[in-house]
Structures are given as structure tokens and as C-alpha cells.
Amino acid sequence: MSAKRMDLNRRTFLVLSGSSNPLGQSLALEFCRRLATGSLALILDEDQQQLRELESLLQNELKTDAVKVKTGRLDKTHSNGVQLMEQALQDYFEEGKQNSFERSIIVHNEGQAATHVLLEPQTDEDWKSYVQQQLYAPVALNQSWLQSKHLAKVEKLAVNVTSSLMIRPLVHAGLLCSCKRARDMYFRAMAAEEYRFGVHVLSFSPGLMASHQSQCDVNGNRITPADLIASKELLQLPRIQPRQATLKLINILEEISFVSGHDVDYYDTFVL
Template structure:
């Protein structure tokens, strides 16, 4: 499969799901600043206050009339994302998009959720938010008649750490692995339809926190990685990670369906 490079400065329909953590906020800011005039961005999250602040920040940074910003508050199970996207697509009919991008970020799950849900119901709700909801949203985006014939880019924010078996993270790792396989399969199935897929691991962010499990044991994300003594991965600022992702898309290039880690020296 050939390597792909793309100029982000075209008229784009952007969907970003999961903006409650610093990486999601930075992704929204940096991507929107690069899109051409006439672009539309839909930012989704389950925290209304965060969305309002991010929308205000984006409107202050962007030139008037350049990118139209919409925000949508996801319900408890993130099951209304499809309806929110359909509403914005109806409002944006006739815009003549040259590309559409959907970014599946994890929001707070990336930095605050290491512990397992304790009941069967909470497990079901967790899988609904972390696996079923993003896949459902992605399928609607992929098959939308309003976006038919438009070049498509999917960015799955993943983790080279969290797709491996880890104590305290059974459910998160399982959902991550399932999501990764879904996007890999989609890249193969849709390679002739101008659909490109990149799974990007943003590195160990400074916002990944030391936590305690239900028994009071300290859980350090760096220790969970299992590096040999003396080795230590540098913590990454959200802006560093976002700019590396943009550089991969615009300058370095990537192979659709492949995983790229922030710490990788080469991506091909």
C-alpha cells in the first residue's frame, strides 16, 4: 500500500470526538487553524462547560468566516453522536467539501481512567462509550450520502501501551485492541474508496496521572509500560504530540491502516 501525504489546507468537514482532555483541545485548535475557508468543524464531548470554553477559544483564534465551529454534547452513553453529526451535515449541505476528517480521541479515558468498572452494568456502559459509540459514529460518517465522493481521513488516537495486557486496565486495553482491529480492517476494505486510516499513539502525556487502585495501591503509568531499569520515555506536551501528527500527515507521510507512535523515528 502506497504512502500518503496530504495538505490540510483544503475545504474540510472535520469531526473531533473527545475534546475533554488537553490533547483533544490542542488537536481541535491546531487542525482548525490549518483548514481552508469554508470548512466546518463539529467538536463532540460529554462535558458542556469544556465545549463552551473550547468553542470560545477557537472563535477567538480563527479568522472571521474561515471555519464554522459547531459543538455537540454527548449523552451519558455517547449514543447521540450520530444524530448530532447528521444535524450539522444537513446545515452544511452544498458546501462542496474537498476532504472530510474524523478524529476519534478518548477524552478523559486517556488520562484519568485506569481502574476497572466494578459492576456488569458499568462494564456495559464503558464498552458502549469506548467502543460501540465511536464505531457507530464512524460508520455513519463513512457511509453518509452528504460526504459521498469526498476524500476521507480517519485518525484513531490509540496507544502502544494500552493495546498490551496491563494490570488495572483489562477493559480499556480490550476496547483499544478492538478499536485498532476495526480501523485496520476498515483501511483494507475501503482502500479503493479514497479512505485513509491512521492510528496514532500520542506518547506518554504529562497529563497521564499517578493514581490509586481500589485497594490504595499506587499506579504509575510509567511503571505499567514495563521498561527495563534505567530506561524512561520522555513525557510529551499535547502541542508536541499534535504537531508531530500534523507533520506525519503533511510532510513525512504514512501508510493507511498502519500504527504510528509519537516515539517512532520512522513511520514507513
């Protein structure tokens, strides 16, 4: 596969899933700033209050009607994401939009999984519920996006926000690590299978965020990142602000170039 660059200033259908953490909010703002007139951005999350605040932020910051922003509240299992996406597309074209999209981008962000209570569910139902939300739901949304009749013959880019840290075995995070590793393999396989249909895939690790503070385990005990990370080298890496990570991702897409199916870590280079 050859290296690929993308000018984001195209008429785009953007889907961002997992917008409730600071990185998700930055991704929504910076991507929407660059999309061309006639674009549609669908922002998904289960936190209704965060969705309202992000929608208000986008309206104030963009100060233009070039990009239409819609929000959708995910249910507890995130299984309704497919319906929210298809409804947004149907509404868009029923409003008399004559021009089809030039590109579609789907970004699978972590949402609250990046800063949530550290948890090792003990019952079968807890495990199934977690895997449904963190693995099955994103895959189902992705597959529907690939097969949508509204996006037929449209160039596609899928961005999997992952973590070079969280796919390693960590104390208190075995289930999260397992789901992330499975998601990473799914996106690698998708890159190989869908490349011939104009689908590009990038897995991006945004670095150790400044917002990754002390957390609680299931029993309420305070856990610091140092308790989870054994590597002194990793702990010495600079903390990253959400906008830094977002601009790095955009720079990779538009300037540096990427190879579909490959992983890129923020720390691979400090050059923005």
C-alpha cells in the same frame, strides 16, 4: 497500499470526538488553523463546560470566519454522536452552502479515558456501559460518517488516537486495553475495506503525555505510571506535550507521509 500525503488546507468537514483532555484541545486548534475557507468543524464531548471553553478558545485563536465551529454534547453512552453529526451536516447545507466539501476528517481521540480513574468494572452492566462508550459508540459514529449522503464521493481520512502502551496487558487497565485493541483491529480492517473508495486510515500513538500523572484505582488508591509500566525503557522516554504530539501528527499527514491502515508512534522518530 502506497504512501499518502495530505495538504490540510482544503474545504473540510472535520469531526473531533473526545476533546476534553489537553491533546483533544490541541488537535482542535491546530487542525482548524489549517483548514480552508468554508470548512466545518464539529467538536464532540460529554463535558459541556469543556466544550464551551474550547469553543471560546477557538474563536479567540482563529480570529477568522473561514472555519465554522460547532460543538455537540455527547450523552453518557456517546450513542447520540451519529445524530449530532448528521444534524450538523444538514444544518450546514440548509444554510445555503453551495460548495460540497473537498475532504472529511474524523479524529477519534481518547477524551477523559486517557486520564480517568483506573477501573475494572465488576458487574455485567458496568462492562456493557464501558464497552458501549469506548468501542461501540466510536464504531457507530465512524460507520455513519462513511455512509453519510452528505459526504458521498468525498475523500476521507480517519485518525484513531491509540496507544502502543495501552494495547498491552496492564494492571488496573484490562478493560481499557481490551477496548483499544479491538478498536485498533476495527480501523485496520476498515483501511483494507474502504481503501478503494478513497478512505484513508491512520492509527497514531501520541506518546506518554506530560498530563499522564498519578491516578486513582476504583478503591481510591493512588497509582503512578511506574506502577503500571514494567518496562524501564518506556519509563525513560521523554514526556510529550499535547502540542508536540499534534504537530507530529500533522507533519506525518502533510510531510512525512503514511500508509493507510498502519500504526505510527510518536517515538518512532523525534523529528517534527
